[in-house]
Amino acid sequence: MFARRSVPPTAPAPEPAPGDPRRPAGPGVELRGVAKRFGDITAVAGADLSVPPNGRLGVVGPSGCGKSTLLSMICGLTGPDAGTIDVLGAADAPGRLARCAWMPQRDLLLPWRGVLANARIPLENQGLTRREASQRVRPLLDRFGLAEFADHRPAQLSGGMRQRVSFLRTVAADKPVLLLDEPFGALDSITRADLQDWLRAMLADEPRTVVLVTHDVEEALLLCDRVVVMSARPGRIVASVDVPPYAGTGAAARRARLADPAFIALRDSVLAHLESAR
Numbered sequence: 001m002f003a004r005r006s007v008p009p010t011a012p013a014p015e016p017a018p019g020d021p022r023r024p025a026g027p028g029v030e031l032r033g034v035a036k037r038f039g040d041i042t043a044v045a046g047a048d049l050s051v052p053p054n055g056r057l058g059v060v061g062p063s064g065c066g067k068s069t070l071l072s073m074i075c076g077l078t079g080p081d082a083g084t085i086d087v088l089g090a091a092d093a094p095g096r097l098a099r100c101a102w103m104p105q106r107d108l109l110l111p112w113r114g115v116l117a118n119a120r121i122p123l124e125n126q127g128l129t130r131r132e133a134s135q136r137v138r139p140l141l142d143r144f145g146l147a148e149f150a151d152h153r154p155a156q157l158s159g160g161m162r163q164r165v166s167f168l169r170t171v172a173a174d175k176p177v178l179l180l181d182e183p184f185g186a187l188d189s190i191t192r193a194d195l196q197d198w199l200r201a202m203l204a205d206e207p208r209t210v211v212l213v214t215h216d217v218e219e220a221l222l223l224c225d226r227v228v229v230m231s232a233r234p235g236r237i238v239a240s241v242d243v244p245p246y247a248g249t250g251a252a253a254r255r256a257r258l259a260d261p262a263f264i265a266l267r268d269s270v271l272a273h274l275e276s277a278r
C-alpha cells in the first residue's frame with residue numbers, strides 16, 4: 001500500500017561538512033545520568049543510554065514511566081535536572097533540536113491548516129518557500145494514503161489519519177534523528193503493519209538514528225536493533241535486549257519474522273522484563 005522512499009529523489013546530496021547537523025560525529029544519541037522531576041514527581045531517574053549513529057532503539061515501559069519525557073529531553077524541549085545528553089555531537093538544546101524530528105504522542109497539528117500545509121511546516125521552518133515545501137511533500141501524501149485529503153483540516157480527519165499526517169510531517173522534516181512517540185498507536189492493525197513495513201524499508205534505504213517509544217513489544221522488536229525496558233516511575237532502564245537483524249522487507253518478511261521461534265522467545269523475554277518492571 002505504501003511505497004518505500006521518504007522524500008522525492010533530488011540531486012545527490014554532497015557529504016555533509018564538519019559541523020553540519022547531518023554529519024554523524026561520535027555517538028548518535030547518548031544520555032548519561034539523566035534525571036527529571038516535575039514538582040514532587042520524579043519522572044526519570046538516572047537514565048544511561050547510548051544509540052550509535054543510525055542505530056534504532058526501542059523504548060518500552062509501563063504507562064507514566066517517563067518515556068515521553070525522555071524523548072522531549074533528547075530533542076531539547078525539556079531540560080533535564082541532572083545528567084548530559086548528546087545528539088550527533090551536539091550537547092546544547094538548540095543543537096539537539098536541529099538534529100531531531102520529534103513526533104509527539106499528541107499530533108499538535110495546526111487546526112487552521114490543511115493536511116499538506118501541516119505536513120510541510122518543518123520544511124518551511126528550514127527556509128523553503130511554501131511552494132518548494134509543497135513540491136517535496138505532495139508525492140508523500142499518496143504513500144501515506146492521504147492524497148485525497150490534502151486540503152482537509154485536522155478536525156475533518158479521523159484519529160488514525162491525523163496520526164499519519166503527524167508521522168508524514170516527522171519523516172518529511174528529513175532530520176538525521178527520528179524520535180517517535182507511539183507513532184502508530186491510533187491506527188487499525190492493517191494500516192499499522194503497512195506503515196511499520198514502510199518505515200523499515202525507508203530506514204534500510206535512508207538510515208537514520210531512531211528512538212521509538214511504543215507499548216507494542218512486537219513493533220519495537222520488528223523495527224529496532226535494541227530494545228530497552230523502563231521500570232515504573234521513576235523510570236530507570238532495567239533491561240536491554242539486542243535484536244538480531246532479519247532479511248527482507250514487506251509483509252511476507254514481517255510475517256515470517258513474527259512466526260520465527262527465536263523472535264517469539266525474544267518477545268516473551270521482553271514481556272517478562274516488562275511484567276517485573278511494573
Ligand SMILES: Nc1ncnc2c1ncn2[C@@H]1O[C@H](COP(=O)(O)OP(=O)(O)OP(=O)(O)O)[C@@H](O)[C@H]1O
Pocket residue numbers: 038041042043061062063064065066067068069070105233
Ligand atoms: N509537563 C509536565 N508537568 C508535570 N508532570 C509531568 C509533565 N510531563 C510529564 N509529567 C509526569 O511525568 C511522568 C512521566 O510522564 P511521561 O509522559 O513521560 O510518561 P510515559 O511513560 O510517556 O507515559 P505513557 O506511556 O502513558 O505515554 C508522569 O507521572 C507524568 O504525569
